[in-house]
Amino acid sequence: MLTQLxxxxxxLICGSIIAFVAVMCVVxxxxxxxxxxxxxxxxTKMKRTITASxxxxxxxxxxxxxxxxxxxxSLGTPIPWLRLSVIGALHYETQVAEAAAEQTGITLSASQMTPTAVVTIVLLMSVCIMWGMVLSVFxxxxxSRKLKGKASQGEAEDTAEAGGKGIVGFGDVAMTAMFIGLVSAYIGSYFGQIxxxxNWLSLAVAAVGALAMAVxxxxxxxxxxxxxxxxSIAGSMIIAMAAAVFLAKL
Amino acid sequence: MTEDRNAFFEQYDKKTHVLGRMTCLICIVLFVGAPFVMGIVLGAMPDLGAFARGFLAIGPVWLVSCVAEYLIYVPMLGSGGSYLAFVTGNLINMKIPCAINARDIVGAKSGTAENEIISTLSIATSSLVTIVVLALGVLLLIPLQPILQSPTLQPAFDNVVPALFGAMAFKYYKGNLKVAAIPVLMMTLLFLFVPSMLGSVSFMIIPSGGIAIAIAYYFYKKAGAR
Known part of the structure; x- marks a missing residue:
């Protein structure tokens, strides 16, 4: 089965789809x-954005x-290559692939895989996570126009309230706050893991990452x-990941 | 923004939506059609009964998650960035932090033309890097596999996300401690006392983000009143 996969x-099938998405990104x-x-x-700002990203x-x-x-x-190389190059998410793929395999009456292992099971798993993986794209189309x-309208209305109010002092609009404050909420959920989960x-390693690695960022x-x-x-982000991550190798030995 | 720039950006934005919708539609067809084309190669078609059972079992969870992600992330990513991000995936562990980081580096304000451009550049670049890294990785899979899967390096690759969020936490908590303190404390207590929630971290972003926004709003209004 793996030879076929x-x-x-x-x-060719998977590479063509990835190539299409790559062209889309370039355009x-x-x-x-x-x-x-x-x-x-x-x-210079735009070039810095590209380099930093x-x-x-x-x-x-x-x-x-x-x-x-x-x-x-279990799925051969081309299918995970496709799934994780585009649309997929690291935390999603394995979980959904396992659940899909279960529904087709097998476990996620090459020895049990059949052609029907593989294509059913791929279809389920595609459909379950495509809603972001569907919502984007409609x-x-x-x-985004509604958001833009609110942003300009907010900006006008902010400028009026601040007497033209150039105070940052609430849209930016809210975006930063939302991101703080996102990070907080993950940091909290590292405490929960202990x-x-x-598992204290996740929290320790996050702490080293934070320390490196501080430097x-x-x-x-x-x-x-x-x-x-x-x-700074990439550098902090390298330091924290390197630390994980040593911390894991303790 | 002058009138000329406004008109140009309006036109750019309009074309972004046309292009975005069109490419998203093509991608939906490609992603859903791929298993059927694979089926021709493998000599078997998807079992639609098993697909329906599987969808009923796990689909609703991901549907809700996708809707929540959509509502939260479109304001962060702008139009062009959103179309790209929802096609290329890996939002939480890459696209969102990457776009936010780029936005901060250049100091772009949300809802502006600059933010739209920076966000699109950031998401497109990071998506292309992933595509290239994965293509090289697949090409060099045999020589790379022993290195990437070596037990010594395993803890490093198992902790990519904590390394990322640790660094991002310092960057964003610094200067925003008043906003961050309560969400991080509440999330810590929640995961300590209800460990079963550890499987739903991505869903807990919504209340955590909501609390952070409410606190930020309070301080924002307080600062404005002074």
């Missing part, structure tokens, strides 16, 4: 860059690659080295 035809990127130039945006994405991508390897034992235009399973920010502020901003 790793055949050139399967690589959006070029359009955005050109629009930025036309709007008079600082090209690229360095930021490398390590999580290696983590995602491990997801591909983990699933390749609602993003209206939703009690639930004795990067200190250097950035004391030495006025703006370029550090673009690499």
């Amino acid at each position: 790793n055949s050139s035809a399967m690589y 959006f990127m070029i359009r955005a860059y050109r629009a930025g130039v036309a709007l008079g945006m600082d090209t 690229a360095t930021f994405a490398v390590l999580p991508s290696v983590g995602i690659l491990l997801g591909v390897i983990a699933l390749s034992g 609602f993003t235009k209206k939703y 009690k639930a399973s004795g 990067f920010i200190l250097i950035r502020e004391k030495k006025d080295q703006e370029w550090i901003d673009g690499f």
